[in-house]
Amino acid sequence: NRAFVVAAFDADHDVATVEVTVPAGATEVSAEIVLQPLPVLRARVVCGGAPVAGATVFEGRTVVAQSAEDGTFDLRRRAGKTALGVLAPGYVRATVDDVAVPQDDVLTIELAREHVAEGVVVDENGAPARGVRVVPLDGEGNALGAYESWSHGRTRAVTTDAEGRFRLAELPEGELWIRLEPGAAGSPIATQTFIDTDASKPLRLVARPGFEIA
Numbered sequence: 001n002r003a004f005v006v007a008a009f010d011a012d013h014d015v016a017t018v019e020v021t022v023p024a025g026a027t028e029v030s031a032e033i034v035l036q037p038l039p040v041l042r043a044r045v046v047c048g049g050a051p052v053a054g055a056t057v058f059e060g061r062t063v064v065a066q067s068a069e070d071g072t073f074d075l076r077r078r079a080g081k082t083a084l085g086v087l088a089p090g091y092v093r094a095t096v097d098d099v100a101v102p103q104d105d106v107l108t109i110e111l112a113r114e115h116v117a118e119g120v121v122v123d124e125n126g127a128p129a130r131g132v133r134v135v136p137l138d139g140e141g142n143a144l145g146a147y148e149s150w151s152h153g154r155t156r157a158v159t160t161d162a163e164g165r166f167r168l169a170e171l172p173e174g175e176l177w178i179r180l181e182p183g184a185a186g187s188p189i190a191t192q193t194f195i196d197t198d199a200s201k202p203l204r205l206v207a208r209p210g211f212e213i214a
Helices: none
Strands: 002-010 011-024 039-049 057-058 061-066 073-076 080-087 092-101 108-109 115-123 133-137 149-151 165-170 175-181 192-196 203-207
Touching: 039 080, 061 073, 092 108, 133 165, 175 203
Parallel strands: 039 108, 115 203
Antiparallel strands: 002 011, 039 073, 057 061, 057 080, 080 092, 115 165, 133 175, 175 192
């Protein structure tokens, strides 16, 4: 006789195993495996209490759900902790860490409406500064949401075009820092400036030698 361990699972059920013994000379055997359902995480994506439909939900870089018309989504996961990212057009992306699975109540994920900052970067002579990286930062000097570090110490950024123009999306409401950086081969510049995302007029940033901001 030969013995084997057979495992089975699917997206909604945890792994279950059973030991199967195959008698000598047998051409087939049967076995029953009972799958146990995974715990359910129920959540709702809102903005100011109103549901946000069509929000994409991530675990790491993997899309795991999309919110329904009422903002809800369900996930089946092994009991424990997970982290979720939520992204929806017109809103600032949100990250929720240490999410317990399962939960007694529906998890509410609050999104903030997106603000956009547009403008131009010029040199000290007023000429458009092309290829300058524009990075929005929080009060502690960390790149915001969509612009967080991703590899080799670099941040995601918007690069000015031939006319020095840039457009920053997914910004929160209120004041924040902006940092200018040289092109792809340069090092980040420590000098920064405040902007107000509630202001309607375009920004004009002056990149002096060393990319200091006036």
